[in-house]
Amino acid sequence: MAGSRTALGVDVGGTGIKGAVVDLDTGQLITDRHRIPTPSPSTPAAVGATIAEIAQSFGFTGPVGVDFPGVVLDGVVQTAANVDKSWIGTSLPHVVGDLLPGPSVYLNDADAAGLGEVVYGAGHGHMGTVLTVTFGTGIGTAIIHDGVLVPNAELGHIEIGGEDAEWRASALAREREDLSWEEWAGRASRYLQTLEALLWPELIILGGGISKKPHKWVPFLKTRTPLVVAELLNNAGIVGAAHAAWEAAAKG
Numbered sequence: 001m002a003g004s005r006t007a008l009g010v011d012v013g014g015t016g017i018k019g020a021v022v023d024l025d026t027g028q029l030i031t032d033r034h035r036i037p038t039p040s041p042s043t044p045a046a047v048g049a050t051i052a053e054i055a056q057s058f059g060f061t062g063p064v065g066v067d068f069p070g071v072v073l074d075g076v077v078q079t080a081a082n083v084d085k086s087w088i089g090t091s092l093p094h095v096v097g098d099l100l101p102g103p104s105v106y107l108n109d110a111d112a113a114g115l116g117e118v119v120y121g122a123g124h125g126h127m128g129t130v131l132t133v134t135f136g137t138g139i140g141t142a143i144i145h146d147g148v149l150v151p152n153a154e155l156g157h158i159e160i161g162g163e164d165a166e167w168r169a170s171a172l173a174r175e176r177e178d179l180s181w182e183e184w185a186g187r188a189s190r191y192l193q194t195l196e197a198l199l200w201p202e203l204i205i206l207g208g209g210i211s212k213k214p215h216k217w218v219p220f221l222k223t224r225t226p227l228v229v230a231e232l233l234n235n236a237g238i239v240g241a242a243h244a245a246w247e248a249a250a251k252g
């Protein structure tokens, strides 16, 4: 039986846009996940229509959280590494706000995943600095200290060996270069070691689609910081976005 705290989360990714209604007492999805492939080209009009279609499909009228794979400041997209560049400078509330069934909030996708994991998943109960790293089309990062998010950390784009870290160490890089899991894990290790030397987190949560097959690569990683695999897997963004929406609505 669902509790009274429910919100809708919509997770916008480079390959798919997915949403579900979340019970925020448990962090569980209480509807099926509705997923539609990300339109190509992934322009604001096309992606906005897809977000609206998903959000309207549940007959739900409460708060809505939408996450996006770029920096989001006050609802305005600032970067678009893996979606159509015309998103830069686009206001998410302007494009989709009126089409959503309830009050809405907007945040970065890795921030949403990090919140989901820290509140309900692998980081539950951890104080101090918890760093979530999502390996997917890009590399997303979320810094959460004592449960409080420092939004829009773009640590996927730090330079390592003169190259954008995301270009060398994302899950996509492994596929693009046809690397073995061990080879790719060597790159992911170097990346994580660079982050831990800069931030000294107490815990690193490994997320993104690739966290569904942790046995293939996590055993090869070498870090000082304890590593845990994301528990909410592909739903972390939906859950974190719904959590952010509920928190914003509760504050009024």
Ligand code: BGC
Residues within 6 Å of the ligand: 068, 069, 070, 071, 079, 081, 082, 108, 109, 110, 111, 134, 136, 137, 138, 139, 140, 141, 154, 156, 166
């Ligand atoms: C973007 C981040 C995003 C990450 C994961 C990066 O390329 O710059 O904002 O969180 O990809 O989607």
